Amino acid sequence: xxxETRDDAEFTAxxxxxxxxxxxxxxxxxxxxxxxxxxxxxxQDGKRVALAAAMRRFAEAIWPGAPAWAPAAALMxxxxxxxxxxxxxxxxxxxxxxxSLDEPPAFSLLxxxxxxxx
Amino acid sequence: MHDPDAELVARAGRGDRAAAAALMxxxxxxxxxxxxxxxxxxxxxxxxxxxxxxxxxxxxxxxRPGAAKFETWLYRxxxxxxxxxxxxxxxxxxxxxxxxxxxxxxxxxxxxxxRVAAEIEAALATLPERQKAAILLCHFKDCGNIEAAxxxxxxxxxxxxxxxxxxxxxxxxxxxxxxxxxxx
Numbered sequence: 001x002x003x004e005t006r007d008d009a010e011f012t013a014x015x016x017x018x019x020x021x022x023x024x025x026x027x028x029x030x031x032x033x034x035x036x037x038x039x040x041x042x043x044q045d046g047k048r049v050a051l052a053a054a055m056r057r058f059a060e061a062i063w064p065g066a067p068a069w070a071p072a073a074a075l076m077x078x079x080x081x082x083x084x085x086x087x088x089x090x091x092x093x094x095x096x097x098x099x100s101l102d103e104p105p106a107f108s109l110l111x112x113x114x115x116x117x118x
Numbered sequence: 119m120h121d122p123d124a125e126l127v128a129r130a131g132r133g134d135r136a137a138a139a140a141l142m143x144x145x146x147x148x149x150x151x152x153x154x155x156x157x158x159x160x161x162x163x164x165x166x167x168x169x170x171x172x173x174x175x176x177x178x179x180x181x182r183p184g185a186a187k188f189e190t191w192l193y194r195x196x197x198x199x200x201x202x203x204x205x206x207x208x209x210x211x212x213x214x215x216x217x218x219x220x221x222x223x224x225x226x227x228x229x230x231x232x233r234v235a236a237e238i239e240a241a242l243a244t245l246p247e248r249q250k251a252a253i254l255l256c257h258f259k260d261c262g263n264i265e266a267a268x269x270x271x272x273x274x275x276x277x278x279x280x281x282x283x284x285x286x287x288x289x290x291x292x293x294x295x296x297x298x299x300x301x302x
Contacts, residue, residue, distance in 0.1 A: 008285035014299045015238045015292055016257045018231070022147075022154040028164050029142060032171045036130075036138045039175040043133075 123188040131178035138178075142171065145189065148259055149196050155242060155254045156200040166199035186268070193259065193269045197251055204247050234298050241291040249284030252277055 056068065063071040123144070129137035149170060153163035173195050174188075181188065242250055248270070255266045267277040292299070 005282055005285075008282070008289045011289045011292075011296075011299065012253060012285040013257060015241075015288065015295070016155075016254070018299060019155070019235050019238055020231075022151040022160075022163070024146060024150050025160070025164060028150070028167070029146065031164075031168055032142050032146065033135070033139060035168065035172050036135065036175050039172075040133055040135075043179070 121183050121187045121189075124183040127178050127181045127183075127188050130175070131181060138175065141174070145192055146171075149192065151258050152193070152254055153196055153200055155239075155258065156197070156247075156250060157203055158243070162203050163200075166196060166203060169199040170196040190265065190269050193255070194271070197255075197269070200251075201247055234295060237295060238292060241288055244291065245284050245287060249280050249287070252280040253284045253288070256281065 059066070059068050059071045063074065123141065126137045126141050126144075130141055146167060149167050150163055153166040154160060157163045157166060170192060174192055242254075245253070251270060252266060255261065255269060256263070259266070259269075261269075263274050263277055263281075267274045270277060272280070
């Protein structure tokens with residue numbers, strides 16, 4: 001830095017130091033935090049909207065063109081049916097007719113009157 | 119690169135209001151001073167700072183430390199908000215304020231602090247925006263040339279050139295205040 005450039009810099013620094021300090025109006029910090037709160041609220045709304053959109057996309061993928069309740073009802077019916085069948089099936093090895101592949105079958109496909117003739 | 123704001127930004131992005139308040143308290147005073155010296159009025163300066171913080175809140179959740187320091191980015195956003203306002207129509211009354219410097223009789227005689235400040239502001243207002251930004255940034259942020267160049271998106275050599283030309287112009291325009299400012 002040359003002497004003249006240094007003098008310019010020093011003069012400029014003195015000039016800027018002579019300016020009065022800048023104070024924020026009382027409303028500025030409040031406005032900035034209100035902006036933060038508003039952004040947070042928008043963000044939460046955005047998450048809800050994104051979840052709803054994802055559910056709509058899923059419904060459209062499994063049943064295109066149907067109203068939202070249709071795939072939901074179909075899924076619910078499938079769930080109820082699956083659980084019902086699962087509960088209705090007997091446990092393996094129970095008295096009520098479990099099937100084991102290790103034992104010969106306890107039934108025949110032939111008519112009862114034909115078994116003797118064979 | 120260590121970013122002292124990284125943790126606060128991450129917390130603010132997760133919805134921590136106290137972290138957002140701490141970020142604001144840390145940066146708002148200097149940003150406001152910079153904006154006030156760049157612009158015509160206090161109201162415009164506060165609007166520019168508000169714009170910058172709005173962007174900061176919006177970006178906080180997506181902020182990834184490493185590329186640049188948050189503070190550097192925040193100053194850049196604030197300066198851009200100032201440039202936008204400077205490029206709009208000058209408010210009425212500015213020309214009167216600038217005329218104060220031109221019509222002052224007996225320049226050094228009996229200038230009070232308010233009048234000196236008004237003349238300095240008027241001289242600053244005549245500088246090209248990049249020169250003004252470089253001078254104000256180096257002075258009020260108290261940062262080195264490397265950081266100031268990064269904020270302004272310039273090479274260090276280009277920044278030094280802006281500083282030299284701006285300071286020379288300012289000193290020339292305020293030469294009648296040499297005694298008031300204690301110039302040798």
